[in-house]
Amino acid sequence: MKQDIQRIMVAAAKPLFLIFILYILKFLEVGMDWDFSHAGVYPMEKRGLIGILTHPLIHSGFSHLLANTLPLFFLSWCLFYFYRGIAGKIFILIWLGGGLLTFLIGKPGWHIGASGLIYGLAFFLFFSGILRKYVPLIAISLLVTFLYGGIIWHMFPYFSPANMSWEGHLSGGIMGVLCAFAFVSHGPQRPEPFADEEEDEEDDKEANEETAPEEEENI
Numbered sequence: 001m002k003q004d005i006q007r008i009m010v011a012a013a014k015p016l017f018l019i020f021i022l023y024i025l026k027f028l029e030v031g032m033d034w035d036f037s038h039a040g041v042y043p044m045e046k047r048g049l050i051g052i053l054t055h056p057l058i059h060s061g062f063s064h065l066l067a068n069t070l071p072l073f074f075l076s077w078c079l080f081y082f083y084r085g086i087a088g089k090i091f092i093l094i095w096l097g098g099g100l101l102t103f104l105i106g107k108p109g110w111h112i113g114a115s116g117l118i119y120g121l122a123f124f125l126f127f128s129g130i131l132r133k134y135v136p137l138i139a140i141s142l143l144v145t146f147l148y149g150g151i152i153w154h155m156f157p158y159f160s161p162a163n164m165s166w167e168g169h170l171s172g173g174i175m176g177v178l179c180a181f182a183f184v185s186h187g188p189q190r191p192e193p194f195a196d197e198e199e200d201e202e203d204d205k206e207a208n209e210e211t212a213p214e215e216e217e218n219i
Contacts, residue, residue, distance in 0.1 A: 011081035015080070019069055022065060030062075037060070038110065039058050039112075040054070040110040041106060041111040042103075042108070044103065044106075049103070052100050055099055055168075056117045059113050060112060068114045071147075071148060072114050072117065072118055079091060085187050090179050093179055097174075097175040097178070098119075099116070101167075105170075106165065107167060111165040111167065113168070115168060116172030122144050122176065124176035124179050125176075126144050126145060128179075128180040131181065132184065132190055134189065136188075137188065
């Protein structure tokens with residue numbers, strides 16, 4: 001029980017630290033009357049390259065940041081709790097890969113916010129659970145679908161407002177799917193269904209072999 005609680009807290013620490021950084025940056029931006037939007041991705045222009053690294057850290061306003069806070073925390077926690085052995089790699093790949101794809105396919109303008117990262121995490125958790133066919137991970141897939149299934153519509157321009165980066169959402173989703181397939185043989189795996197039965201059979205066989213000579217002596 002103590003180990004489970006510790007594991008839950010450790011998995012929550014990294015998302016909480018990231019969210020803390022996001023709010024510190026937003027308070028600095030507002031308090032100092034700065035504009036961090038130029039730290040976003042500007043597609044196919046040199047000035048937008050830095051945004052591949054920094055775009056998830058920048059938000060247009062507190063309403064934008066608040067809208068991303070809960071899903072970013074929950075999905076990141078699921079990643080670091082259920083996939084703790086590979087979570088860091090997945091997180092970085094979605095972060096950087098989503099930024100790079102946005103740089104390549106995005107419309108002109110500054111693309112900012114952690115929404116692409118959220119899409120990447122959601123799509124990874126969904127497809128990874130389905131591919132692994134492991135009941136706890138499938139349950140997470142279904143939970144993600146129930147909570148965030150509606151976000152899929154904002155991956156397409158027809159259903160997205162003009163000022164929304166549907167390209168960033170699509171890029172994050174693509175990276176999440178790619179990571180789910182690329183890491184399917186790494187991290188948590190479904191237990192072999194007959195492993196325990198085979199072990200029991202081997203134990204019984206060994207026990208019979210040990211007792212057989214004794215039975216012959218008694219006869």
